[in-house]
Amino acid sequence: MEKARIILALDSLVDKEFLREASTYVHGIKIGLPLTLRAGVDGVKELVKGIDADEVIIDFKLADIGSIMIKIASELDFADSFISHSFMGKLGALDELKDFLDTKEKKLYLVGAMSHPGWNDSLNSYTASVIKEVDPYGIVAPATRGDIISKFKKEFPDKVIISPGLGTQGAKYGEAICHGSSFEIIGRSVFLSSSPLKALNEIIEKQREEVLHCKGTKTGE
Ligand code: BMP
Secondary structure, three states: OOOEEEEEEEOOOOOHHHHHHHOOOEEEEEEEHHHHHHHHHHHHHHHHOOOOOOEEEEEEEEOOOHHHHHHHHHOOOOOOEEEEOOOOOHHHHHHHHHHHHHHOOOEEEEEOOOOOOOOOHHHHHHHHHHHHHHOOOEEEOOOOOHHHHHHHHHHOOOOEEEEEOEHHHOEOOOHHHHOOOOEEEEOHHHHOOOOHHHHHHHHHHHHHHHHHHHOOOOOOO
């Protein structure tokens, strides 16, 4: 069966057996700083070893000068992709990180806009200008505000958009895909459940139904 358009957000320790099975249903997993601080880099490496994810994304939201971001990424060479903020700009920061990741054949995602209520959408024209200059592989845009996803998709039709903010943060499963995202990022709605695999399967079903429903009406392809 085709994998669900989901990236599991791992922000706390999870059971390896659960992850092994869950990874067969979803596109990718996203490793947060809280998990890495708890498990250590070797612990995270061990956790993801042998799982079936197509993409392992490190989400430390890098936000520093280039050489420091490169140092951090170098310590995590088991990952396929890295998420960085975009507000630092290109010269001396994101240009260096992007070049480094390109040489390692790894992907860079830049945060276009965040999902929480306090994000100021007037920053988005600036983040979009940085995204244009840096030309990352993908963009993080909020499931909580579908119109913002649509704007980024319109401006960057070839970029992979990944979107957090579903379930616990309020957005409906499938809604981000319907607005143009490639993958929905989901964490607590799975991991805080007493039965994470059951929760994940229910979410996958809800996402499929919503995307089926919006196909042809928005950008649910
Ligand atoms: P949850 O489904 O538990 O709300 O997790 C969302 C995940 O997406 C977290 O790992 C968080 O760091 C990340 N995230 C977010 O919630 N909002 C953003 O704007 C950007 C993120 O990366």
